[in-house]
Amino acid sequence: MTTLTDPPKEQFRLSMLLYDTRYRSATIQVIALIGFMLLAAWIISNTIQNLEGLGKPVEFGFFGEPASYDINQRLLEYTSRDSHLRAAFIGLLNTLVVAVLGCITATIVGVFVGVLRLSNNWLVARIMTVYVEMFRNVPVLLWIVLAMAILIESLPAPRAFRGEDATASMNFFDTVAVTNRGVYIPEFLFSRSLGDIHLFGTSSIRFDISLDLIAFLIVLGGSIFAMRKVSAWAAATQESTGDRPKIWHIQLGILFVPMIILLVALGFHLGYPELKGFNFKGGTHMRNSLIALWLALSLYTAAFIAEIVRAGILAISKGQTEAASALGLRPGRTMRLVILPQALRVIIPPMISNYLNLTKNSSLAIAVGYMDITGTLGGITMNQTGRELECVLLLMLVYLTISLSISAVMNWYNNRVKLVER
Amino acid sequence: MSDVSFVRTEMLPEQAPPASEVGIVGWIRHNLFSGWFNSILTVLSLYAIWYVLSGVLPWTFQSVWNANSLNECREIMIATWGSTHGHACWAVINDRWLQLLFGFYPSHLYWRPILALILLLVALAPVLYSDRVPTKMLIVTALYPFLMPFLMWGGTIWGPIAAALGFVVGWGVYTIVSKQLSGLFGIVLGIAASIIWWLVLSSYFVGALDSILPIGIEAVQSRQFGGFMLAILLGVVAIGVSLPIGIVLALGRQSDLLIVKYLCVGFIEFIRGVPLITLLFVASLLLNLFLPPGTNFDIILRVMIMMTLFSAAYMAEVIRGGLAALPRGQYEGADSLGLNYWQAQRLIIMPQALKISIPGIVSTFIGIFKDTTLVSIIGLFDVIGLASAIRADTAWNGIYWELFAFIAALFFVVCFSMSRYSMYLERKLQTGHR
Numbered sequence: 001m002t003t004l005t006d007p008p009k010e011q012f013r014l015s016m017l018l019y020d021t022r023y024r025s026a027t028i029q030v031i032a033l034i035g036f037m038l039l040a041a042w043i044i045s046n047t048i049q050n051l052e053g054l055g056k057p058v059e060f061g062f063f064g065e066p067a068s069y070d071i072n073q074r075l076l077e078y079t080s081r082d083s084h085l086r087a088a089f090i091g092l093l094n095t096l097v098v099a100v101l102g103c104i105t106a107t108i109v110g111v112f113v114g115v116l117r118l119s120n121n122w123l124v125a126r127i128m129t130v131y132v133e134m135f136r137n138v139p140v141l142l143w144i145v146l147a148m149a150i151l152i153e154s155l156p157a158p159r160a161f162r163g164e165d166a167t168a169s170m171n172f173f174d175t176v177a178v179t180n181r182g183v184y185i186p187e188f189l190f191s192r193s194l195g196d197i198h199l200f201g202t203s204s205i206r207f208d209i210s211l212d213l214i215a216f217l218i219v220l221g222g223s224i225f226a227m228r229k230v231s232a233w234a235a236a237t238q239e240s241t242g243d244r245p246k247i248w249h250i251q252l253g254i255l256f257v258p259m260i261i262l263l264v265a266l267g268f269h270l271g272y273p274e275l276k277g278f279n280f281k282g283g284t285h286m287r288n289s290l291i292a293l294w295l296a297l298s299l300y301t302a303a304f305i306a307e308i309v310r311a312g313i314l315a316i317s318k319g320q321t322e323a324a325s326a327l328g329l330r331p332g333r334t335m336r337l338v339i340l341p342q343a344l345r346v347i348i349p350p351m352i353s354n355y356l357n358l359t360k361n362s363s364l365a366i367a368v369g370y371m372d373i374t375g376t377l378g379g380i381t382m383n384q385t386g387r388e389l390e391c392v393l394l395l396m397l398v399y400l401t402i403s404l405s406i407s408a409v410m411n412w413y414n415n416r417v418k419l420v421e422r
Numbered sequence: 423m424s425d426v427s428f429v430r431t432e433m434l435p436e437q438a439p440p441a442s443e444v445g446i447v448g449w450i451r452h453n454l455f456s457g458w459f460n461s462i463l464t465v466l467s468l469y470a471i472w473y474v475l476s477g478v479l480p481w482t483f484q485s486v487w488n489a490n491s492l493n494e495c496r497e498i499m500i501a502t503w504g505s506t507h508g509h510a511c512w513a514v515i516n517d518r519w520l521q522l523l524f525g526f527y528p529s530h531l532y533w534r535p536i537l538a539l540i541l542l543l544v545a546l547a548p549v550l551y552s553d554r555v556p557t558k559m560l561i562v563t564a565l566y567p568f569l570m571p572f573l574m575w576g577g578t579i580w581g582p583i584a585a586a587l588g589f590v591v592g593w594g595v596y597t598i599v600s601k602q603l604s605g606l607f608g609i610v611l612g613i614a615a616s617i618i619w620w621l622v623l624s625s626y627f628v629g630a631l632d633s634i635l636p637i638g639i640e641a642v643q644s645r646q647f648g649g650f651m652l653a654i655l656l657g658v659v660a661i662g663v664s665l666p667i668g669i670v671l672a673l674g675r676q677s678d679l680l681i682v683k684y685l686c687v688g689f690i691e692f693i694r695g696v697p698l699i700t701l702l703f704v705a706s707l708l709l710n711l712f713l714p715p716g717t718n719f720d721i722i723l724r725v726m727i728m729m730t731l732f733s734a735a736y737m738a739e740v741i742r743g744g745l746a747a748l749p750r751g752q753y754e755g756a757d758s759l760g761l762n763y764w765q766a767q768r769l770i771i772m773p774q775a776l777k778i779s780i781p782g783i784v785s786t787f788i789g790i791f792k793d794t795t796l797v798s799i800i801g802l803f804d805v806i807g808l809a810s811a812i813r814a815d816t817a818w819n820g821i822y823w824e825l826f827a828f829i830a831a832l833f834f835v836v837c838f839s840m841s842r843y844s845m846y847l848e849r850k851l852q853t854g855h856r
Binding site: 018025028029030032033036043046047049050051053119120121122123124127133134136137138139140141142145146149150153360361363364366367374378388389392395396399400403404407 | 453454456460463464467468470471606678679680681682685691692694695696697698699700703704707708710711712713714715788792793795796798799806809810813820822826829830833834837838841
């Protein structure tokens with residue numbers, strides 16, 4: 001007769017923490033966590049000691065003090081009596097301005113170049129290859145500094161526009177003045193303006209929104225809504241009768257007629273720059289630093305975007321086009337319904353990460369004196385107040401917030417267009 | 423019978439294709455003038471090429487090479503061609519090229535960076551062209567990390583030797599302990615011994631030997647470093663060190679150990695979320711605050727650390743892409759062979775993942791090499807910083823195309839060769855059948 005015996009009870013030994021795979025991962029993690037916390041504690045205690053030695057405890061009170069420096073390129077009103085926080089806010093807006101402008105231009109140029117690189121025309125394809133290789137293999141900082149140097153050294157001074165024997169003249173029917181002090185473009189003016197709304201009272205992030213702009217956006221939104229209704233109606237008609245009514249002229253009318261009526265009602269006109277004394281007055285003044293940064297960043301990033309677009313188009317197999325024509329789709333619809341949705345899935349994620357790179361590279365503004373967030377918070381404010389730790393950490397936090405929000409958008413998009421696989 | 427019409431009994435000889443379809447004419451017809459739109463594009467491109475070349479070629483070749491200032495340059499131009507427009511003044515490069523390449527490195531010691539560069543190529547050869555260069559050359563590669571700082575910074579020879587001895591000490595402790603006790607203890611004690619050697623003992627070792635046998639070469643201060651040499655120095659260190667760190671970070675991010683994973687994710691996302699310039703601010707302003715009071719170490723070393731961390735985070739993401747692209751079966755295959763984690767990574771996963779990510783790795787290399795120019799913003803005199811200094815000089819005030827063309831050419835040569843090499847490597851490692 002056999003009796004059942006329990007298997008020998010395994011006793012826990014200390015060495016099992018290392019050699020037993022059940023416990024080993026926990027051990028490693030605990031060691032990693034302790035190591036990390038020790039490192040963090042060591043750095044923090046060092047920092048506190050060092051700052052005490054320097055007599056600079058961590059505090060953010062300096063943000064309320066007057067900045068007492070000027071920011072020449074800005075969207076909102078700002079004087080040197082405003083606080084450091086206001087200066088940082090203006091700088092942040094400047095960063096966003098150059099980033100948005102740069103992303104738009106880079107996309108347009110990049111798509112254009114990327115498509116032309118695939119052209120059947122040997123010469124055009126080669127020229128575009130030269131462009132891409134030239135911009136990709138040279139540091140962006142060099143392009144920025146070079147663009148700035150070209151603008152300052154080679155463009156005519158405002159006084160060259162003066163007098164009978166002027167050596168320079170304004171471009172585009174006397175509306176744009178390109179000088180070595182910057183570019184003057186016409187500004188939008190409304191003679192029957194609705195006025196502004198003032199937001200956030202007198203705080204550092206106060207800003208004004210033009211009611212004209214809001215009215216314009218509302219009308220634009222309404223038009224787009226109406227256009228979608230019309231195209232839904234066209235689709236429904238096509239479903240029921242088989243004939244698709246012609247709607248493009250209705251669409252154009254819906255888009256432009258209300259907009260033009262609104263602009264006329266508000267008394268829209270352009271304010272042109274004019275030479276007065278030694279400088280141009282009127283119009284919008286874009287400083288050289290903004291233009292150099294914008295040009296260099298967008299041409300540099302466009303080279304990368306061109307490669308992405310090219311890869312995206314090449315990634316769609318020829319069979320897709322052939323299958324679409326076999327179904328009887330015309331080339332335009334093939335592009336819109338078959339090729340683009342698939343190519344965009346490949347193109348958009350790297351494109352967004354290039355937008356992110358452009359935004360981060362815009363911090364090089366400090367090399368040409370454009371007052372973005374790095375130039376204000378990480379530049380003059382830091383040098384004036386001597387608060388390196390607070391300024392640099394805050395600067396990093398700002399960029400981190402921008403980056404992480406763009407990444408979040410990208411993840412959302414990726415999840416939306418992800419191929420559902422078995 | 424004879425109502426059959428004529429039937430040819432012999433083959434006609436083959437005719438040559440029409441002249442418009444083959445040869446140069448055919449090629450031009452197909453590639454340049456295949457339709458009205460293409461023809462317009464071709465004409466426009468030819469015009470653009472002519473426009474650019476007609477400006478650039480005379481500018482480049484009808485130029486002044488010997489002058490001491492921009493004004494002198496202009497005088498020579500007017501004397502020779504009658505105008506200053508459309509002629510380059512390469513005299514600025516002729517005058518300052520040594521400075522642009524070496525910064526303020528003492529001129530009688532230029533042989534040291536040059537020797538370091540040649541040795542770098544020798545050290546890289548067995549890595550880059552493993553099938554053509556004998557494996558024994560790897561000895562140079564192993565010695566290079568100790569040789570290069572010695573050549574660049576100079577000083578006593580015992581410093582690099584002490585640093586190298588740290589590895590010997592660690593290895594010795596590991597072999598002894600792992601025979602006596604177990605392998606794991608050997609690794610831990612070996613690493614501990616190396617660290618103790620580097621942090622505590624090596625300074626006594628260097629001091630003692632230096633007083634007995636003072637062998638060394640003239641020391642060069644970090645602030646004398648500059649020019650394109652600085653870009654290469656920073657680039658080589660950041661590239662060389664970030665690859666292994668990046669691999670470890672990528673493995674950490676893919677790991678099952680939650681805490682390790684989130685530490686890696688946090689590090690990678692933080693570094694990738696901020697611009698390099700803020701990290702360089704940290705290097706120049708804050709890193710000394712983070713270390714024990716009184717520590718003050720070299721600015722170039724601080725910049726190297728931050729640039730290495732920066733490129734390691736990008737490298738980790740590239741390698742993670744390679745790891746994610748591997749089919750699941752490869753991991754399962756490794757498990758079924760009974761390989762443990764590190765064996766599987768070393769023998770099966772990493773060779774394939776790294777091969778997939780070669781293009782990404784090389785473009786990260788190129789990116790970090792280009793980003794070395796950012797150090798000019800924190801006040802180091804790299805090429806861009808020197809270019810600004812030269813433009814601020816009264817003799818050369820107002821010059822820009824020539825300077826930036828020269829600098830751009832330097833970067834272009836290095837970056838373009840890197841990208842060509844990566845294409846060659848991809849082709850060489852290609853095992854699939856296309």
